[in-house]
Structures are given as C-alpha cells and as structure tokens.
Amino acid sequence: MSQTIRAVDIRGGTGPVDSLYITDVPKPTIGPNDALVKVKAFGLNRMDLLQREGNYPLPPWAPKTLGCEFSGIITELGSSPEPGFEVGEEVFGLAYGGAYAEYIAVSTKMLARKPDEMTFVQAASIPETYMTSLLAMYITGEFKAGKSILWHAGASSVGIAGIQLSVTGGASAVFATVGSDNKVDFCERDLGATKAFNYHSQDWSQEVLNATGGKGVDVIIDAVGASHFQGDLNAAARDGRIVNLGWLSGTVLPGGVDIKHFIDKRLRYEGTTLRSQELDYQHRLRDLLEGYMDRFRDGTFKVVVEKVFPWEQIVEAHRLMEKNVSKGKIVCTVD
Template identity: 40%
Template sequence: MKAILVNEQTKQLYIGQAAEPSISDGELLVSVKATALNRADLLQKRGLYPPPQGASEVLGLEMAGVVEQLGAGVKGWQPGDRVFALLPGGGYAERVAIPAGMAMRIPDGFSFEQAAAIPEVFLTAYLNLFVLGGLREGHTVLIHAGASGVGTAAIQLAREAGAVSIVTAGTKEKRDACLALGAGQAIDYKAGPFAAAVQEATGGRGVDIIMDFVGAPYWQQNIESLATDGRLIIIGTMGGGKVSELDLGFLLRKRLQVIGTALRSQPLAVKLKLTEQFVGFAMPRFADGRLRPIVDSVWEWEQANEAHAHMENNHNTGKIILRVHD
C-alpha cells in the first residue's frame, strides 16, 4: 500500500510503499480517508519520538475512514461503516488495523476531514482535564497554547463541564478564536509574564488545573498560578525539560500536584476505557453541535511537507488535516 514515509537523510516526507496491515481477532481493517498532524509527528520524523513497541513506523496518530474488513469476534461493526480512531502510529497510510473498541462512529453530517480532527486532541484534552485533572463544575483551568488542536478541544470540554478556562496565545487572531470557543479570558504571553494576569483574572485565588505544553520556561509562573490543591499537568516540553530550581516547600504549602502524561504510550486497556468514557460524554455533544472539531486547513497528502512546515511555523489554529488518496 501507499504511505507517507520519511527520507532519513533529508527528513523530508515522500509517498512510497509500506507493508499492508493485517488484522487480528477483534480488530478492524480501515481504509483511511483523512489523517491529521500532531507535534509528535514532527518529532518522530527527526528521530526524537520513536513509536511504541509493536506500533507502525509510519507517522500518524489518528485517522478517519471506512471499515473494509472485520476480524474474528467483532460485533457492532460492518464493512462500509464510517469510523475514526486514535492510533499509536500508521495514520499516514492507505489502510490501518485498529482494535474494534478504539473505533468511534463518525457523526452524521461530518466529513472525514472533520472526524480526523477529533481523536488525538479531544482524547488528550479529556484525559488531562477529567481523568488526571479531576475537572468539575466551577473549576478554573489555565490552558497554554489555547489555539492549538488540544487547546481548542480543551476550551470546549471545559465549557461543557461548567468550568472556566483562561488561555495563553501569541496573536490577537488566536486569542479571539479561543474566546469565540468559550474561553473566559485570553492572555498574550508575548506581552509579559502571564502569572500576574492569571492572579488578576481569578481574584488572587489561582487556577485549579494547568495544561502545559511548554515546560521549563513556564515552570515558576505555572506554580505561582495554581490555587491551593491545584494540579499542573505537563503534556509537553516544547521550551525545554530541565528546571534549574525547584522549591518543594511551595508545593507542600499549597498541596500542589505535578503530573506528567503522554497518551501515545498508554496501555491499550487504558485507551479503550478512555475512548468509552469520551464517547459517552462527547458524541451526543458533537451530534447536536455543542462540540465541534476545529479544522485549520486541509492539505492533499502530496503536500505533507508543506503541511508540516505550516505547523512548525505555528501558523495553525486548530487541526491540520491530510487527505489520503487510494
């Protein structure tokens, strides 16, 4: 089958041949119609984020497509069903095999491109807000990179849970987009330290949960921005991973929790349970329009290098989609 591969010398993407996936008992073979970019793809193509053991070496952490074949024991699905799913890898290809329990039914009226914009970012946001963060009505959440795929998903999920979100974003256009999705306040992180703005917005209380992709450069301000019993959830370290000073006493006095997380490396059983929980919460809301995937742009898979450059230059608000051709 055709797939987008990485030239190991130039790190450029090209369409080449990859091994056909085979399905085991309890799995679906899906013809991929659309996939989406994630920052993990940018790292993987540079050799900095290898896939989990046993996962496809092909890039791509999510997809939307059509069921081609059922493995033994699969119930509730049939060939021709439109599905989307989170993947450990392999989304940049014509076909992929997935556990049937990971498949989610594409809502009526959704295109493959819209559906492909959901799995990685919404499941990541759901995991970090609800499962790890303990999000509940009345909480306040600080979401860094608010206009990113995960950020735009988190704003909507927090809103639907009855929580208030504060976001950081670097341009007025991105801040306006976050506010339009339901963020309570949008902070320009380029204008100066955000911690003071967070304290002002919360009346000096701080926030209950922080979702952070930046890492070390934000460490001190994040800690200062948390309310008592707050949780800092570290999703990425785009700005660096080593903190020069750590005041453990401050963590003790405010009873703070610091949580590191990665969705891709979670065991399958965890992903299956997460998918089930997410479907129960989110799918009725996608169906009636309360939740919606935010698509920044759609590219043909022959334009994969240009699409990657679009993400590398931080030009996107929401998800960047690749159409996959037969």
C-alpha cells in the same frame, strides 16, 4: 487486494521535513479484534514531528509509520470484532501509528462511528485531540465542575478541545495562554474562554491571579514546558493540579526557578501522555469520547481545521505545523 499499499515513509528512518515521501509498504494484517480501514483523512500532531526527527520514544508495539488519528471506511473485519461494526461503515479512531497510509489495521476498541453530520476531515480531527484533553483534564488533573482551569497553547488542537470541554463541563472559569492577540480573541469569542492572555506581551501568571482575586487556578494543563514552569507554580491555587503534556519551549528549566509553592500550596505536578497507554486504557477514553458525540452533531463543539492538504503534500503540511502559527488541526486527505 494487492499485498502492498502506499504510505508515508522517512528516508533514513528519521530526518528533517524533506525526508518524508510516499512509497509502497506491505499491506497491514489484522488480528481477531481488528478492522482494516481505508483511510480517507488523517490528522497531524506535534508528536509526528518529534517522531520524524527521532525524538519521540515509540511504544514497542507501535508501527514505524507516522500518524495516530484518522477517519475512513471499514473494508475488512477480524473474527472477533467489537459488536456492531460492519464492513462499509464510516468510522474514525485512534491508533498507535500507521495512519499516514492508504489502509490502517486497528483494534475495533479504538474505533467510533462517524456521525453523518461530520465530514471525514472533521472526524479525523477529533480522536487524539479530544482523548488527550479528556485524559489530562479529568483523569490526571482530577477536574470537577466548579473548579477553574487554565489551558496553555489555547489555540492548539488540544487547547481548543480542552477549552470547550471545560466550558460545557461546568468550570467556574476557563483561562488560556496563547502567542498572539488574534488567538486571544479566538479563545474568548469563539471558544468561550473566560479570559485568554498573550504570553508575549502579558505576565500571564499575574493576570491569572488578578482574575481569580489572588486565589489562583485549580487545574493547569501545560504543553509548553520549561518557559511556563515558574508561572504555573505562581498561578496555581492551593491544592492545585498541574498536568504536563509536552515541552514546546524545551525541557531544561531556566536558572532561578523557585519551587517553594510545591509545599506552601500543596501542589501536584504530573506528566501524562496518551500514546503509551495500554489498549484497555485507551478504550476507556474512546468510550468517554463517545458520550460527547451529540455535542459534535449539534454544533456545540466546534471542530477547528486550520488547513487541509492532499497527502501528497505531506512535506508542506509538516512545514506548516513547524511554524507554530496554526489554530486547530492540520489534516491530510487520502484519495
């Protein structure tokens, strides 16, 4: 095998969407616990845009190449991989970076076997999305069956995963906020949300209170940030948990924000992220995700893909994500 591979790079290190291009880079080397995987597809994530623009703090051990979730075929194994993995096996997984490439080196602790019932595109849509949802919902948000839950950006990849996890996890009610009436219908009809609200045309926090008889919601997962902060405090139930995953609307709070509910409702507001977690922590989430694979196999969990691009059209793929109009994953395939 050649000592170079093709990968997506960024002219100048960071920049606008037009700075993305495909070039030759050194072939990644594997460690004792690693696998070298021939990438067949990779999923796009919001953090890819932030990293491209120089606004995402990378873990010090992360490669500079974009991309954290992928599917493909194992072509090489280190001397001490996790038991059971074999060369030629179809897998999908999570990485700290490097998925926008022909090959990726990744710990076998972060690989899962691709079900025969799934395509490479579908498999590449799962790791970051579902592991982030599991982290936010169960570990940080302390969700348990019988609690109610609200997912902001309900038609995003994480929102789609989270709503489905909540429905099958025994939530007493599952709410979502979205940016269009079409997405309201999608969350309710296709994903099983109890109720979704269009934040452009509805006072969603008041609607949540109305739907819960004034009690509020037990767990809120928020990837939107500043514009939803006050609403989160208003809509949360007593002893509620609010988990912040991102800041699509920015990080600076508007004037007049009232924080009284932190005390009178005994609220906890906590931020979390998946990429900076240590390998053993991510391995724990990989194992947790594998417990749900039967739900992908039998179709209980829908893998929603907005559009598939050949990776040579990576600029167009990033442009689509920047528009914030998609439902589900944007995926690129690698020949």
